[in-house]
Amino acid sequence: MTQKVSIQTIAQWSRGTDWRLGLPHTEEAHALLWITKGQARILLDGVQRGLGVHNAIVIPAGSVFALSPGPQCFGWVSLITPRGPIMMPDRAQVLRILDVHNQAELTGLLEAMQRETNQDRPFANEALAAHAALVTVWLRRAMIADQTETRPSAAHRLVMAYSALIERDFRLPKVMADYAAELGVTPTHLTRVCRQAAGMTAADLLVRRTLHAAREALEDGDIPVSHVAGLLGFGSAAYFSRFMQHHTGKTPTALRKAAQGAAAPV
Structure with a gap:
């Protein structure tokens, strides 16, 4: 398999819709995110943190994350598929680059990649x-120069484990309490640590992962709504429709039509 490399801005990565980056999900490729202007918030491995100028973030393929750029945020993201000679870290990294020469070096490399993309x-x-x-x-x-990495706390490790279980099983008809039982904790405790680390409840984290998968299937594909419901573990298309209406204000059919209308040529 040929290893693929791409470069784009954060705005291009979002494809003009907040939910694509803002809801928890995974990428098939490794991502290196470089913020050059403004601020953002990221949920990565179950922990939410703020990002600012000259933050470099590694999001390994398959890692659950959600990115919410601020209104003035600008940055680059390089996507590199796994299994090739170009090696990326297998653990998430959030690096603050203070040295101006290192900042300029990375910016220059990413801008050179962008020129190669834009020029035939x-x-x-x-x-x-x-x-x-x-x-x-x-x-x-x-990464060698960065000395800020610390051992994750017990709470952090629990939320990371919960995020990994969600990614594995969110298509199954499981509720948050099922995940808590599998992790050997009470739903109350899991909710408390998720609220502290991720800024949302454990149930919200599960719902938002399901929402991303649902919107991706509805807005990027054409399989019947009833099949989308079944693939995501809903007992019926009607229950799925009520779920989407409650969380987005639109039915699955309306979401699909809106996306198709936005994509249609003028």
Whole structure:
């Protein structure tokens, strides 16, 4: 399998809709996010934190995250598929880059990748891969220089485990209490630690992951609504419709029609 590399802005990554980044989900590719302007909030491995200028964030493929950029936020994201010569960390990283030379070096590499993407030049894919390899060298050096990583607390480890279970099983007809039982804690305790770490309840985290999957299936695909409901563990299409109406204000059919209308050429 050929390893794929791409570069885009945060705005391009969101494809013009807040839910694509703002609801918890995973990516099939590793992502390196570089904030160059403004602020954002990220939920990563069950922990919510603020981001600012010159933060570099590694989101490994398959890691649950949600990103909420502020109105003035600008940044780049490089996506690199796994299983290839360009190696990315297998653990999430949030790095604050203070050295101006390191800041300029990463910005320059990402801007060079963007130029290769925008210009129709021979061997553009090879050039992208070469720049991405240099980006990962920069990243490994930055990780060595960063001394802020601490051992996760027990609460953090619990929320990370809960996030991983959600990603594994959110398509099954399981409620939050089922996950709490599997983790060996009470629903009350799980809710408390999720609220502290993620800024939302344990039930909200599960609902939002389901919402992202539902909207992606409805707005990007054309399988029948009843099939989407079944794939996500809902007992009936009617229950699924009520769920979507409650959380988005629109029925599944209305969401699909709105997305198709927005995508239609003028």
